[in-house]
Amino acid sequence: MQGTTRDHIKAYLVLGLPLVGSHVAQMMITLIDTVMLGWYSVDALAAQVLAGTIFFVFFIFGSGFAWAVMPKVASAEGAGDERQARRVTRMGLWASIMFGVLVMPIFIFAEPVLLALGQEPGLAALGADYLMIAGWGIFPALMVMTLKSFLAALEKTQAVLWITIAAVFANALVNYMLIFGNWGAPELGIEGAAWASLVVQVLSFVLIVAYAQWATPEHQLFVRFWRADWEAFGEVFRLGWPIGITSLAEVGLFAASSVMMGWLGTLQLAAHGIALQVTSLAFMVHLGLSNAATVRAGRAYGRGDIAALRHGGYTVFGMSIVVAVVTVIVFLTLPEVLLGAFLDPTDPDTATVMLIGVGLLAAAALFQLVDAAQVMALGILRGVQDTRVPMVIAGVAYWIVGVPVSYLLGITFGLGGVGIWLGLAIGLAVAAVLLIWRFLRWQPKGIA
Secondary structure, eight states: OOOOHHHHHHHHHHHHHHHHHHHHHHHHHHHHHHHHHHHHOHHHHHHHHHHHHHHHHHHHHHHHHHHHHHHHHHHHHHTTOHHHHHHHHHHHHHHHHHHHHHHHHHHHTHHHHHHHTTOOHHHHHHHHHHHHHHGGGHHHHHHHHHHHHHHHHTTOOHHHHHHHHHHHHHHHHHHHHHHHTOTTOOOOTHHHHHHHHHHHHHHHHHHHHHHHHHHOGGGOTTTTTTSOOHHHHHHHHHHHHHHHHHHHHHHHHHHHHHHHHHHHOHHHHHHHHHHHHHHHHHHHHHHHHHHHHHHHHHHHHHTTOHHHHHHHHHHHHHHHHHHHHHHHHHHHHOHHHHHHTTSOTTSTTHHHHHHHHHHHHHHHHHTHHHHHHHHHHHHHHHHTTOOHHHHHHHHIIIIIIIHHHHHIIIIISOOHHHHHHHHHHHHHHHHHHHHHHHHHHOOOSSOO
């Protein structure tokens, strides 16, 4: 049944708020790393921004297979096909493990990569130390994402939230112990943050496997897990690789901005890292709603209820726009409060980093509405398993428009960090327009 707008809002809040909370909590792990390393030293913070960006780029690319599990399971559940839900989830886990094996050499030999990107030797060495340890977390991290997608598609999102919150507290404790050498532990600086990230990823994996086994015994996810199911693997792969490239295109846009900020200097890169944490935290709200849109669109698609699919899509767009407007107001009125939480007021570089960061948050306010719109459209299109055209749109918007404009404004025309971030806004605006157009023109195939 299509339901009223109020029905859709209620359903999105019930499903989406725990997902929003889990994404915000997941982001808090990285945010805590940034805050504590900012207290430790600006060099450690800048190096972690670089290394964390490299890890995140590959994590997002590999997460395409995890994201593919969500609409596949939602559609299967909508059609009452429990066996198919189990098959695609297992092969999503297989794909995650295989991807981790492929990218680990890059993490192990990260220093030449960072030097090739034009980074200072000292920052490259510190970043490589971080990735040598934290890089191993790609395996549990991707498998956690796959199981989160499985549970979200079954609308079992509360446990995902609580597991992520537990990970936040664990990360803070281990960071506090190992970065600064508290409670008798060695003072490891950036390597301590890397160990904390790895410990938290493994802990999260153990907890979510235990919950999935307990909450969904009928799916028997890990019974004969070693047996290949190449048909299901092909389904996950075909849907997942365009999602991975789409996500990589967007994250790569921000990664390229981090590289360009590194060319401007350590203080500019540190300010960029802080501002990026703040904007990413706000984006997690939209990402949670987008995940809920994928699940609800997938279920409606599975049962052939296209009217409900479209009505729900329009509703979640409106909800996301309201959040974006509030975010714009906060970024423009309280930038010093947001940035100050990351910096030591006694550090002589704090005033400069703060000044740069205020300009970046003003630029970030420009792209809040379009960033919200593009991720909502992506979520709905994934729910109906439309991933290849959005992949092309993302490539054009972010790499043919966004990256060159960021370089021209920030580097060639000398506008610095603000120019780089204005390029981000333009790339996101192009993506939003094209993805919304795609959603409005989408027509179901094989459904009367």
